Each structure stands twice: as structure tokens, then as C-alpha cells.
Amino acid sequence: MPPVVEVRDLQTHLVTRWGTVKAVDGVSFSVSAGETLGLVGESGSGKSMTCLSIVRLVPRPAARIVGGSVLLDGEDLLTKTEQEMQRLRGRKVGMILQDPMSSLNPVFSIGRQVREPVAMYHGLRGRALQERAAELLAAVRIPSPAERLRAFPHQLSGGMRQRVVGAMAIAAPPRLLIADEPTTSLDLTIQAQYLQLLEELQRKHGLAMIFITHNLGIVSKICDRVAVMYAGRIVETGPVRQLFTSPAHPYTRALLESIPRLGARLNRLTAIEGQPPDLARLPAGCAFAPRCPHVMERCRVEAPPEFAVAPGQVSRCWLHATA
Amino acid sequence: MPGDTEAGALALSEVAISTGPAYRSRNIPYVSLGIITVFVLLALLAPLLSLADPHDQSLRNRFKPPVWEEGGSWKHALGTDRLGRDMLSRIVWGARVSLAAGVVTVLVASAFGAAVGLVAGYYGGRVDAALMRMTDATMSFPVILLALILAVTVGPSFTNVVVAIAVILWARYARVIRGQVLTLMHLDFIAQARLAGAGAWRIITRHLFPNTLNTLVVLVTLQIGYVIIVEASLSFLGAGIPPPTPAWGSMIAEGREFVTSAWWVSMLPGLAILLVVLAFNLLGDWLRDTFDPKLRQL
Numbered sequence: 001m002p003p004v005v006e007v008r009d010l011q012t013h014l015v016t017r018w019g020t021v022k023a024v025d026g027v028s029f030s031v032s033a034g035e036t037l038g039l040v041g042e043s044g045s046g047k048s049m050t051c052l053s054i055v056r057l058v059p060r061p062a063a064r065i066v067g068g069s070v071l072l073d074g075e076d077l078l079t080k081t082e083q084e085m086q087r088l089r090g091r092k093v094g095m096i097l098q099d100p101m102s103s104l105n106p107v108f109s110i111g112r113q114v115r116e117p118v119a120m121y122h123g124l125r126g127r128a129l130q131e132r133a134a135e136l137l138a139a140v141r142i143p144s145p146a147e148r149l150r151a152f153p154h155q156l157s158g159g160m161r162q163r164v165v166g167a168m169a170i171a172a173p174p175r176l177l178i179a180d181e182p183t184t185s186l187d188l189t190i191q192a193q194y195l196q197l198l199e200e201l202q203r204k205h206g207l208a209m210i211f212i213t214h215n216l217g218i219v220s221k222i223c224d225r226v227a228v229m230y231a232g233r234i235v236e237t238g239p240v241r242q243l244f245t246s247p248a249h250p251y252t253r254a255l256l257e258s259i260p261r262l263g264a265r266l267n268r269l270t271a272i273e274g275q276p277p278d279l280a281r282l283p284a285g286c287a288f289a290p291r292c293p294h295v296m297e298r299c300r301v302e303a304p305p306e307f308a309v310a311p312g313q314v315s316r317c318w319l320h321a322t323a
Numbered sequence: 324m325p326g327d328t329e330a331g332a333l334a335l336s337e338v339a340i341s342t343g344p345a346y347r348s349r350n351i352p353y354v355s356l357g358i359i360t361v362f363v364l365l366a367l368l369a370p371l372l373s374l375a376d377p378h379d380q381s382l383r384n385r386f387k388p389p390v391w392e393e394g395g396s397w398k399h400a401l402g403t404d405r406l407g408r409d410m411l412s413r414i415v416w417g418a419r420v421s422l423a424a425g426v427v428t429v430l431v432a433s434a435f436g437a438a439v440g441l442v443a444g445y446y447g448g449r450v451d452a453a454l455m456r457m458t459d460a461t462m463s464f465p466v467i468l469l470a471l472i473l474a475v476t477v478g479p480s481f482t483n484v485v486v487a488i489a490v491i492l493w494a495r496y497a498r499v500i501r502g503q504v505l506t507l508m509h510l511d512f513i514a515q516a517r518l519a520g521a522g523a524w525r526i527i528t529r530h531l532f533p534n535t536l537n538t539l540v541v542l543v544t545l546q547i548g549y550v551i552i553v554e555a556s557l558s559f560l561g562a563g564i565p566p567p568t569p570a571w572g573s574m575i576a577e578g579r580e581f582v583t584s585a586w587w588v589s590m591l592p593g594l595a596i597l598l599v600v601l602a603f604n605l606l607g608d609w610l611r612d613t614f615d616p617k618l619r620q621l
Binding site for chain 1: 448510511512514515516517518519520521522529530533534536
């Protein structure tokens with residue numbers, strides 16, 4: 001089965017006062033229908049920028065997509081006109097953002113906001129529109145949806161609002177759903193419910209899903225494959241189980257080690273030494289070299305290519321070079 | 324901002340704060356609403372009220388004092404002016420001019436200004452820079468000067484007064500609305516709308532504009548008073564509503580030579596201006612405190 005979305009060598013640059021920043025530097029991955037890809041990495045590693053590039057909504061005028069291709073069902077999104085993109089957004093690619101507190105328009109009722117995309121995508125009106133909106137709320141497990149349609153955003157809790165946003169995102173339903181840290185600002189119990197809900201929606205509509213997070217626990221729960229990003233590049237990718245049990249890249253290992261574990265008799269939390277890199281002044285070779293415990297001479301000079309370390313697992317590190 | 328008129332209104336609201344702080348915003352300003360209602364009704368119903376013709380001159384009845392002064396009569400309850408025209412009737416007809424000028428000007432200015440502000444804030448970058456420089460330039464131009472130029476070149480008229488004030492006043496709306504749009508643009512629901520496939524027009528009209536309505540209503544109310552003052556000033560200078568149409572500003576001007584002998588000719592229209600402007604400002608203050616406390620400095 002061909003993948004729903006295939007990103008090839010995506011390059012997005014930010015032009016800032018301090019120089020050009022390669023926010024996304026040659027990222028490639030693909031996601032099939034029904035599959036969930038987890039994008040993990042520190043803040044500023046380019047996770048969100050990658051996804052905004054897919055829907056072509058990078059912050060203008062600073063950011064510019066300078067290369068690569070994004071194939072959605074075989075069509076390159078980067079060559080589309082803005083008008084064609086507008087018709088694709090929401091209909092083909094849905095996205096859920098992080099902050100449920102501001103992701104709904106405070107002056108309109110839930111009903112009006114849920115009806116808007118439905119009317120836009122399906123041209124429904126009147127009673128049919130109202131019923132479809134209530135169905136959508138029911139689909140995201142909102143109790144008594146018909147009444148909730150009359151509520152205003154401030155009358156709902158964060159978890160409820162995030163459900164409403166989810167309902168709007170699957171109104172089409174789209175082929176690809178991008179969730180950008182959708183559970184970060186929710187309570188833990190609500191988080192679990194919401195993740196379950198996302199999985200359920202994915203199964204029902206056969207969505208390809210990209211899940212952005214820095215929470216590795218969530219990744220292990222709902223993702224099929226993981227891509228670890230560092231300084232605008234994917235440094236390691238592989239099936240979840242594989243990557244969690246035998247991480248290949250030193251950065252992935254460090255990430256996994258820094259998860260605090262219950263019962264582990266540690267006095268201090270394990271941290272990754274050093275600072276996240278200044279993207280405007282990246283070192284010549286591997287971006288992780290200054291913080292890497294296994295750094296070699298070669299790492300500082302030459303950027304590592306991809307090495308296949310196991311079936312489906314790829315790592316960008318000179319450690320795997322069989323010299 | 325309308326410095327002099329604001330100062331008075333603010334001083335009064337300070338007093339109100341000290342007497343009933345907690346429930347202040349719930350106290351509907353009945354007095355202001357009452358004054359405004361009375362003047363609006365008078366203005367609307369002026370032709371139906373059995374008032375004397377405001378243009379009827381009678382040199383025998385010049386400078387008749389109001390009814391409560393010695394020599395006054397109910398025939399001219401508020402006296403007559405230097406041409407023997409009935410003051411009450413002229414003040415009522417004058418309310419039509421003042422209120423119409425205030426409302427029309429503010430509506431025109433706010434519609435244009437809000438549009439500019441929405442576009443500038445939404446597109447940002449060069450569009451924003453260009454529109455805001457235009458706004459700055461506009462704000463640096465004195466209203467009175469523009470009105471005088473119009474009056475001299477095209478001749479004074481109601482339309483010219485409205486045009487002269489609106490052409491300058493829109494800039495304030497553009498500024499304030501742009502500022503609001505800038506903060507709104509950072510909120511996720513705008514991003515979410517875009518992600519759902521909404522275009523510029525839909526985002527501006529459906530998402531940004533409704534979120535600026537509170538501010539607009541407050542600004543509009545506060546500015547009606549200001550415009551009434553400016554219109555009166557222009558009429559006083561002879562660059563506003565041309566005679567013989569009764570306008571409060573020109574009535575003050577006509578009576579100013581006789582202030583010592585016939586105070587009512589100038590004072591009564593002045594009192595009308597004071598009441599109406601004060602009422603609008605207090606109402607605006609209340610609206611602002613109730614709907615949009617962040618606008619304090621306006």
C-alpha cells in the first residue's frame with residue numbers, strides 16, 4: 001500500500017537577524033493509512049516546523065520552504081498554489097494544536113464553530129448540518145452533544161475543548177491527522193482518555209497520523225514508528241519497540257535514559273550534558289557531537305549519513321560505520 | 324484622544340469609583356442613557372412637536388428672556404435670539420444636526436478604520452508598515468485645519484463636516500483595532516481556522532472582526548461626544564453647518580456678543596452640548612469598564 005504522506009528531503013529555513021537557521025534540514029519520512037508516526041525531540045528541534053511545512057503554513061515572512069517535496073496521495077503539496085492548498089487544508093490534512101484554551105474562538109458557540117468546517121467541506125445546511133455537528137461531538141465522546149452545541153468555549157474544560165478541536169479536525173474526515181502535542185496541557189487522566197480517543201478515531205477513519213510530542217511515554221503508547229529529531233534532522237527512526245529496546249543513536253539513548261523511573265534508586269535525574277545547539281551556528285559535522293559521549297574525530301568534520309542498523313531502524317551516527 | 328472632554332468625564336468616574344467600587348460596572352448609567360434618549364427623541368420627533376418654526380424671525384421679539392427670567396413667557400420658553408427666533412425650537416432642531424453629525428461621522432470613520440486595522444494586523448509585514456505610516460500621517464493632521472480648508476474651497480456644509488472629521492478620525496480606529504488583531508493573531512484559534520482551510524476573507528470577517536466588536540462599540544460611544552464637540556467648534560468658526568440651519572456651535576457664536584445682556588443665546592446651546600457630550604462619555608466609560616477593561620487608557 002502506498003503511503004498517505006511521503007516527505008522527501010524537506011528543507012525549511014528561517015531567515016533571522018542572526019543568520020539563516022536550517023529549522024528543517026533534509027527531513028524524510030512517510031506515513032501509511034492507519035499508521036502513527038511519533039515525532040520526538042527537544043524544543044526547537046524542528047518537529048512543529050516540519051508539520052507546518054507539510055500544510056504550508058510556516059510563519060511568514062521569516063520561514064521559507066526551500067527544498068524537498070511533500071507527497072500527499074502522490075501529489076506534491078509544495079508545488080500547489082495557495083488556493084489549492086486552502087482547499088486541501090482541513091479536507092485532506094487535519095491538525096490539532098497544543099493549547100485548548102485558545103484554540104476555540106471565544107465569541108462563538110461551540111455549535112457555530114463545529115458547523116463552520118462541516119458546512120465548508122460538505123456544503124450541508126440547516127437541520128442536516130446541525131445533526132452532523134452533533135454527531136461529530138458524539139464521535140469525540142462529548143456527553144449530551146446537542147446541548148453542548150449551544151455552549152460557549154469558556155463553559156467547557158480544557159479536555160472538552162480539546163475534544164471539540166478534535167471533532168473539527170476530523171470533520172472532513174482527512175487522510176492525514178497531525179497532532180502537535182495535543183495532550184501537553186491536559187491532566188494525566190484526561191490525557192489517557194484523549195489518546196484513546198485519537199486511536200479510536202484513527203481506526204475508524206483509517207487516518208495516517210503524525211504525533212508530535214516530547215513525552216516518550218505517550219510515544220510508546222500510541223505510535224507505531226518513531227522519528228527522533230535533533231537540530232532539524234531526523235537522527236534515528238524505527239519501529240517503537242525496536243527503538244525503545246535497542247536505541248542506536250547516542251542522542252536517542254540519552255533521551256531514553258533521562259526518563260525518570262519509579263523505583264530506580266537515583267539521587268539525581270539523568271540529564272543530557274550541554275546545551276541544545278544554536279541552530280544558527282551549527283558545528284561542521286554531526287550536530288550532536290559537542291554533547292555526545294562517544295564523539296570521535298570524524299564526527300566533528302563530516303556529517304554522518306544514514307546507516308541501517310536493524311530492519312526498519314535507521315540511525316545517523318558514525319558509530320555504525322563498519323570501517 | 325479627546326483630551327479636554329475626556330478629562331472631565333474621567334474626573335467624574337473617579338468619584339464614582341470611590342463611592343461604589345465593587346458594583347460599579349453593574350450600575351447601569353441611567354442618567355447618561357436618559358439624557359441621550361431625551362435628546363435622540365427630541366431630534367427624531369422635532370418635526371412632529373408643535374414647536375415654533377426655528378427660522379421664523381420677529382424683530383419685535385428679539386432677546387426675549389427664558390420663562391423663568393423677568394419678562395419671559397411660555398410663548399418662548401427658552402427665550403429668543405437676536406433675530407427673535409425661538410431658542411427652544413432651535414436647540415431641538417440643533418440636536419438633529421449635532422447627533423446626526425456625531426453618529427454618521429463615527430460610523431463612517433469606524434467602518435473604514437476598522438477595515439484598515441484588520442487588514443494591517445492580518446497581513447502584517449509591508450502591508451502593515453504601509454498602512455500604519457498612512458495612519459500616523461493622518462493622525463498628525465489637525466481636524467480643524469482640514470475642515471477650514473474644505474470650507475474655504477468647497478464651501479461649508481453638513482457633508483463637508485462629516486468628511487473632514489471622518490477623514491482624520493478613522494486613524495484612531497485603525498490603530499486600536501490593529502493592536503487587537505496582533506494579539507488575536509497569536510491565538511491558536513486563528514491558526515486552527517487556517518489549518519481548517521479558511522482563507523484571509525473568512526478569517527478576517529468570521530474570526531478577527533467579531534473579536535474586536537467590544538472594543539469598537541466602546542470606541543464609537545466615546546468618540547461620538549468628541550465628534551459633537553468638533554462639529555460645534557467648526558460651526559462656531561463658521562466652517563461647519565452653514566446658517567440658517569440651527570447648529571449648536573453657530574448658535575453659541577451668534578450669541579457671544581450679547582453674553583452680558585442676553586446670556587441665554589450662547590449659554591443654552593452650550594449647556595446642550597455639555598449634557599450630550601458628558602452623557603456619551605460617561606456611557607462610553609461604563610461600556611469600557613464593563614466590556615473591555617483593558618482599554619483603560621483610551
